[in-house]
Each structure stands twice: as structure tokens, then as C-alpha cells.
Amino acid sequence: MLTEIVTEHLRHHRDRVAVTDPTIDLTGSALLAERDAFATVLEGRVGLGDRPRVGLVAPNSAAYVTAYLAVLRVGGVPFLIDSAFTAGELTTIADDCSLDLLIHDERDLSALGGRRFEGTGAQHMTALHVTALPVDGRRYELRPDTEVCRFTSGSTGKPNCIEFTGDAVYRAAANWAAGTGLDAEDRTACFAALSNGLAFNTSLLATFLTGASLHLSRGLPTAGRVHRDLTRAQATRLVGFPALYESVVRRGTPALADVRVAVSSGAPLREETKRAFADLTGITISNYYGIAETGPLTFTTDPARIDGLGVPLPGVDLRAGVDGEPRPITVRSESMGSCYLNAPGVFEDRIDAEGLYVTGDEGFLRDGALVLTGRSNRMINVGGRKVDPVEVAEALRTARGVRDVVVFEATDQHGDPLVAAAVVSDEPLEITALRAHCAARLAAFKVPGRIHLLDRIPANSIGKPSLTALRRL
Known part of the structure; x- marks a missing residue:
């Protein structure tokens, strides 16, 4: 289904620029030609069988888009993998999901035991041993209607592989375009990895459906790089994680004249960052709320609003509290995944009696806009108290002086849960003073038993605080 949709729309907008990176610009017709050439390589040189499972693990580039479309073209199922993963993590995924092939950058993946081929452009290919099986001795079977797989961190101790139908991928893109006003005159500069839902749902297929253009960057999204890439692309849309906007604010990048919409997601965006960015650039950042398993859910249609995460997008049935009273957020969307390939039954257990996905978040609707208040399943149990x-x-x-905070569950010397906090400050702080500050505002059992003073909060590849790194402290 996705190949037919992409082909139709790229042909319709054949002369318009479809995707660019710092080295190449491809029109719709040129992208189709590149796709077909790569598909020929896949079919001939590698000799894949029916419905191959192909992992894509590389930074953003026009070649990445070409490879993704080529895998769909040959009837394969692309597995979009975070390019920050190590060889060890890739081995786990390849074995767990029985991947047949990896399309990747120049990294050495000889440890996986496969045969390496040259692809096209910057892409390489490693054909894996198809005998790879998960530890329980069986190969997890894909659903017949699955067209794309993506990964999310989960409670199973390994990345959960989400299966999506072609219709779910299409609906995510179409509903995003309709709900946010994306049109053919837009030029989207995307600084989030295409393997992540923020970019995948907002910037890939949605661009091709409307005849807009997608501009991909390389390297870390520093304030200087962001400004140069936006200027080069004359971008009207900016897509990135909160760290990007904080970097721009710290540097004091001048006004971005062409940008009309700036989208943030992946981690909470501090209100002070949003205000400072608006003061600096004249652009109000639009919040976007989505869950990996359900696709995009809300968008701030009124960017003048600082609070909240926006209203539900088309095709979204979202339930939350009202009148300031938070409750668990549940949702049904047209872009929802089908299941976890490598964790049978876990996805299904998160669907309630009404067929809505239980997100694990809590919040309420205020004037139709979602206000997120916390995580219902991340409560810390201290002596039986949450x-x-x-x-x-x-x-x-x-x-006074606190700039950033992450609070999380750790364990004491006896292995019992305790409240831990990592604090970044703009001036010298005393841990005893911070505890006293909390004790004056919170019940004693809520005061952090352990506080770490850091220069920065360690983050994972999409900008979220890395709880694994924090717990190692």
C-alpha cells in the first residue's frame, strides 16, 4: 500500500524538490529513480527472498529515504532502528526480530557475522544469517498486513518492536498534514532522526503527500548548524527535540524569517525555554504529543498558548480528566500500531475494555487542549506510599539557582526504593539546603533521599533524560 501511495504522489509532484541533505537535492522524479535503482540492487546483488526483514540504521540523509522507499518497493518490511545503537544492541535486535539484512552507514558490523555489500551513495548493506532466532527458540511471525516496524523502549527489558500496517502509517501522515495545515509550499527542516516517531510521523510520508519538501541535516543540531540549515533550505517548518530549542536560546540565534511553525516533542519543553525562544525569534513553539505505539495525537493549533500540548488531531479519540482533575490518558487513533513483534501479548494487555490504548500518562483537557500532569506508571513506592x-x-x-531537574526511582543500600534527584544549577548549591527546601514544601517521605549535583542531565539519542545513566551514579 505504501509503495503505491508514495509513487502516486511523487509522480504527481515530480518536478518539485522532495528531499534534500547537505550534499544533494532530489525532485520527486529523481527520488523515484534513486529508489528504483536501489531496489534493483536489493533484488539482484543481495538476492533477498519474499518479504525480507530489513533493518535501517543510519543518520538522516536523502540516501536513507531512498533506502527506506526501496525496501518497500521490493516488498520488504523496513525496521527503523536508532542510529545511536551500538553493535551489541544491533545484534540483540537482529537476533530477536530475525532480520535478514541491515542497511547502514560506514560502521563496521562484522561482529554480526554477515556478508557486507556496497549499496548506493553512503549506504552499505550487511546480509545476516537468516537462521537467527530469539532466545525462546522460535521466529516471531509478522502480521500479514505489517508494512513498517519501529522500536520503543519498554518494560520488557529490550526494545519493543512495534508493527504498523500501511494504513496506520498513511493515516498518521495524512492526519498530521490535515491537522497542522501542512501544504505544498512548506519546506520542513527536520533535526530529529527519521527512526523516531517525531520525524517519521511529521516529516516523511506527510511531506510527499502534500508536495512539500523535506530538508535533512547532518551532525549535532547546534544553534549555528540549525541557523545555517534553516537559511539554506528557506525552511517554513522546524522539527526538533527540546534540546535543539534550548541550544538556540543559549546561543541567541537571530530571527528565522521564513519559519512559520516550530514543532517540539520527545521530552517536556520547559515553559521558560518556549518563552525565551519566542522572544528571540518571534516564533512560538508548537507542542506535539504522541506515543510511539499510537502515532501523533495532539498539536498546538494556537501557538500563542504557552500551556498544554494542543488539541487532538483528526482520527484521534483521546480521553483524559477535565476541569483540572487529572486521570490516566487513554487513546484510540487511526495511526495505532498492531502489536509488539518480539513481545507477544504485551501490547494487547495495554488495550482497555473500550479498545483504547492506556498510555501511562496522566492529564486533563482544558478548553479542548491536553495538559500533561505526570506518569501514572512511574510512581515511586516508598514504604508503601506513592x-x-x-x-x-x-x-x-x-x-534558587536550579536550572534543570530529573526525579527518578533508585535504590538504597538495602535494595529498597528511594526518591533520587539529579539537579543542574546556575550557581553553587548545597544538598542540605535543597533537602530543606523540599522539606518545607513536601511530606517527609517525598523528600529525595539522594541528590546528585550535575553539570548537565545525561540524555539518550532523542533528548530524553537517560534514567539508566542517572541510576549508575
């Missing part, structure tokens, strides 16, 4: 990390973090943020 502690909300969001509440503790907000108390710490009111302390």
Missing part, C-alpha cells in the same frame, strides 16, 4: 516524581521535581525547580 511519590509522584513530577511533584518532587516541581518543588526542586522553585529553589
